Amino acid sequence: MPSKGADLVIETLKEEGVEVIFGLPGGAIMEVYDALYR
Secondary structure, three states, X not given: XXXXXXXXXXXXXXXXXXXXXXOOOOOOOHHHHHHHHO
């Protein structure tokens, strides 16, 4: 079970079959990048 909102976002993207994402690094999005790394 995801423990953070970023983990939930990544899990949802996986479930939807998303294979490629685009983003610009910055303070607010870093949790999502960390979840992608995990």
